[in-house]
Amino acid sequence: MAKKGQYTYEYQHPAVTADCVVFGYDGKELKVLLIKRGAEKEASTTAYVGEWALPGGFLDVEKDKTIAHTAARELKEETGLKLSVKDFKEVGTFSDIKRDPRERVITIAHYALVKLSEVQADTDADKADWFSWGDIPHLAFDHDKILRVAFSRLKQDIHFEPVGFDLLPEMFTLPQLQNLYESILEVKFDRRNFANKMKHFKILSEVEDGTPRKGTRTPLKYRFDKDNYDRLKRNGFQLEF
Amino acid sequence: MAKKGQYTYEYQHPAVTADCVVFGYDGKELKVLLIKRGAEKEASTTAYVGEWALPGGFLDVEKDKTIAHTAARELKEETGLKLSVKDFKEVGTFSDIKRDPRERVITIAHYALVKLSEVQADTDADKADWFSWGDIPHLAFDHDKILRVAFSRLKQDIHFEPVGFDLLPEMFTLPQLQNLYESILEVKFDRRNFANKMKHFKILSEVEDGTPRKGTRTPLKYRFDKDNYDRLKRNGFQLEF
């Protein structure tokens, strides 16, 4: 344990943290990973004990190559979820002078998208939980605000990025994809126009799963055609809706 | 002057700065405001002396309400340009562990748009200068990279925001507006289609400047119709190009 008052500077320095908004999708609802604050953390972080919060923590000045590394490291430590640094997208800085009661702390918020079905098992259930969007409890610090901003960023990004790639399992149905878009964009689409548009981009391939279609009520399975998607993206497209 | 080694913390803290990319437009070219490092600054900031850099400086932990306040304060101190905190848009965080040779410094980059004709006189010519885009010298620290990212952010934002409002003088011509769009988006548009699209949005009003039009080679003057623009923006539009 570090000795108290070990590090001195000529001018005041703020503490810097990275916070993570991790979005998942279970085929029906958008979800967010939250942690319960308090329990087994060291003394210096005992603010808002017992409340729910975004996973995140302090920049390690000597070890974290970038602030995204902080995000990845802290997410792992606090929730068990191991993501690549590249999976984190920066949302923005939250720097209000009073946002942390202990000292001046500015945080760089990030978001990440995960395939819920593949990572849910990794989530340390003692400390962390997945909450449905629209069923989020009040959060510690200014994390409510951070969550709103992160969501609106996701909402913007969905126009240009294949968020489906990251949130959906390998195989998925068109209704699932549409529901995901509707959840994020908070609108409803005409089923047929949605399908036409998606097919027009040619980034979906129908999956032959052996079972001869039993009937029209059993939706077809698709997977993303990564090659076509990448080509499309390089040429600068808009996955416009 | 603060005594050396006055501030102590239990854990290491990074220094935090705000950097500013200030864009202007002179009717022909996009420009950026840069400062010459070195001269009359205190001892602690004598890295990259003599090189050009983005204006910016350290967060005042006790006084700066947010990091955007840092940006506004430092821009004023270093260039004489006095902008409102609201004029700064966050670009992102640059946190590479070695980006500053002195100590760990993470910076939050911002950009701002100004009417060059109205602020050029305020610019302190001893310390700062306006550089044409495409004629930017090598910059200190990782400021080259910051500049590129800021520009690409501006390029994105122009689809949804009226950057013309901020960069152009009160009155301007359609060719000027088009040239501005072309400079930022780095493409060429068909003159007639550009005009049609702009007029279709109904955010331009033709200015009657008394002088009966002398000929088609004298472009008409317009100003922005702020009311219509605001209404359009509230309803969620895309100033699509």
Next chain:
DNA sequence: AGAAAAATGCGTAAATATTACACAAATTTA
């Protein structure tokens, strides 16, 4: 001075994209 080139405004036809909408079949719900 005169000729050539470039810039401006205006408008329209063709191509492309978006929107609205109906039906048949199978599954789920009541």
Next chain:
DNA sequence: TAAATTTGTGTAATATTTACGCATTTTTCT
């Protein structure tokens, strides 16, 4: 067992985007 819901498919009407011609005046070139 009937009713309601869900899925797939396709087309006509509407709106948007793109490509382009012409008359005129200023600027540039010789």
